[in-house]
Amino acid sequence: MITCAEALVRLLEGYGVDTLFGIPGVHTVPLYRALAGSRLKHVTPRHEQGAGFMADGYARVARRPGVCFIITGPGMTNIATAMGQAYADSIPMLVISSVNRREHLRLGHGRLHELPDQRALVAGVSAFSHTLNRPDELPEVLARAFAVFGCARPRPVHIEIPLDVLDADASHVDLTPRAIPAAPSAPLAVLDALRARLAASRRRVLLAGGGAVGAGPLVQALAERLGAPVALTVNARGLLPPDHPLLLDGVQSFDEGRQLFDEADLVVAIGTELGETDYDFFGKGPHKLRAPLVRIDIDPFQALGAHPAALPVVGDARAVLHDLLATSFDVQTDLEWAHRRVAQVNAAVRAHAREQDRRFDALLTVIRDAAPDTIVAGDSTQPVYRGAIAYRATASASWFNSSTGYGTLGYGLPAAIGAKLAQPARPVVALVGDGGVQFSVGELACAREARAGIAVVVWNSRGYQEIRDAMCRADVPPLGVDVEPPDFRALAAAYDIAYCAPANLAELRALLAEQHGKTTPGLLEIDASRFSWEAQ
Incomplete structure (x- = not known):
């Protein structure tokens, strides 16, 4: 006999x-037997x-869904936060959970791990949730x-399997994976309309x-074909090479960036919500685009979202751009304007940088360049x-974090573990604060067991410094933010992992390069009050 749990594993x-x-857990024993x-x-x-965050980091780097086996009740309430982050960032995650026997569901008899309705619990953080009745x-x-x-x-999917169904006979079930449809492109008429709008414009912004993310070469090809400046959200960083002359910094929330968008005669948004944390980081209010907006998005709700599109193009970004560029079309470009304005806007935005900003820029450059092809989970x-x-x-x-969108704490360390397991040969850095890392610090043990040789870089500012600064700017007494950090040296020793406290950027660079290739994690503590920025 093949049980349903065994059939599930074979299908996966x-x-x-x-x-x-x-x-x-006791309710997932049949899954582990399988x-x-x-x-x-x-x-x-x-x-x-942590399981959910690991699945998230794994999915981003592996380009396939992260999968979790989760216990009934508390396991689902625990993973809901990670599902929320994945839901906001459109990350594929498959959460398989147990649930009480069918005859006990939703009766409130005090069964072990019982919830009134697990599906209702995760309805808002999943593409769909299904109870497998047979x-x-x-x-x-x-x-x-x-x-x-x-x-x-792509978003999380939850499938809950009652305990009696997990053990049920599935010998008769066809375990051949079904063919999955290809990601859709847009209709030819819509692509022709898009080409016409591109041809009728001269100064475009992407x-x-x-x-x-899966369409990087096509985004670059379109930008170069159109001579268009390109602004990337946090989750889109790396779609253009870092030295590309059409690449804007994260300028979307700055006045200079918004002025550039207003100079365009066409704005093309590709796979972006145009959301607050990327486009209104400073709380100035949504930008009212003056130029017609084209929205290319696989989600029709986004294509018709809060920023109305003159031309909504519903389809997968890679498929749409492939079909768009497969047919030649004439466009006029103002490449001189594009290169000049990109350089001007980037320079203006960088001029806003304070001394601390410039220090962080140097820190991030060292983290990125200490070893080739580095992934940073923040x-x-x-x-x-x-x-x-x-x-x-x-x-x-190669750059993703929880500082935008859903914005949870505790993400960086487990997400880095997932990324490392997806790409073991690439260096992976978890960039975390002393406050946030305490949400998931126990995953250091998991990293060691899984032989995930990540570098955990802890920015230790002794508390929730970003929130403290925000309170002070708002004339609010800074309460609850001066959180005492642990002794990170002792913590690393407790988990039997390497510990170092680099004194400057040069030492940090050397330690990161040394960590690359190791199969055990290392914790690198940067003490914000003692770190020397002069010694490079």
């Missing part, structure tokens, strides 16, 4: 899943929120999940977001906030 293997994250002898690598985090449903429901990941706006911390404006990634999906 068939869809190309190779790694999953989870904490075993894992025995499978090809799937299991990683045990120390908290289900093993026969499994192939169809899994196919729907992978269709969301591959040809719709705004690219996380939905364009938390909500001061250097990462600065990176939202100034960081230039060398490749797509």
Whole structure:
């Protein structure tokens, strides 16, 4: 007999899943019995929120969904925050959970781990949530999940399986993975309308977001074809090479950037929500674009969102840009204007930098360049906030963090572990603050066990310094922000990992280069009050 749990594992293997994250519990024993002898690598985090963040980081770098096995009840409440971050950032995540037996569901009899309704709990942080009532449903429901990941706006999917269904006979179920449709492009008539708008304009600006991550070469090709400046959101960094003359810094929230957008006679937004944390970081209010707006997005709700589009183009960014560029069309460009204004706007935005900003710029450059092809997974911390404006990634999906969108704390460390497991040969840095890292510090043990040799760079400013500064600017007494950090040297020793406290950027660069290639994590503490910025 093949149980439903065993059928699930075989189907996951068939869809190309190779790694999953989870904490075993009494209600997931059938799932773990099914894992025995499978090809799937299991990683045990120390908290289900960590499992979700690891799956998130894994998915961004591996370009396939991160998968979690989660216990009934508290496991689902724990992972909901990570699902919220993935939902906001359009990250594919498959959460498989147990749930009480079918005859006990929603009766409130005080069963172990019982919730009134797990599906209702995660309704707002998932593309869909499904209760598997029979093993026969499994192939169809899994196919729907992978269709969301591959040809719709990718977001978490939750499938809960009652305890009696996990053990039910699935010998009769067809375990052949179903064919998943290709990501859709736009109709020919819409592409022709887009070409006509591009041909009728001369000064164009491209705004690219996380939905364009898989279309980097095409975004660059379109920008060069149109002679268009390109502004990238945090999740889109790396779509253009860092030295490209058409690449803007994170200028979207600055007056200078907005002035540039107003000079354009056409704005093309590709895979971006035009959301507050990328386009209104300073709370000035939404920018009212003067030029006609084209929105290319796989999500029709975004194509018709708060910034109305003169031409909504619903389709996958890569497919749309491929089809758009496959047919020649004549355009006039003002390349001199584009290069000149990009240089002027970048220079003006950099001129706003304070001394602390310039120090963070230097810090981020060292982290990026100490080893080739570095991935940086960040938390909500001061250097990462600065990176939202100034960081230039060398490749797509190599700079991501939780400082925008949903904006949770505790993300950076577990997300870096997931990224390292997806690409073991690449150097991975978790850039975290002393406050945020305490949300998930237990995952250092998971990193060591999983042989994820990440560098954990802790910016230790002794508390929630960014919030403290915001309170002071608002004339609010800074309460609750002076949080005492742990002794990070002792903490590293407790987890049996390497510890160093670089005194300056030169030492940090050497330590990061040395960490590359190791299979155990290292913790590098930067003491904000003692770090020397003069010694390079």
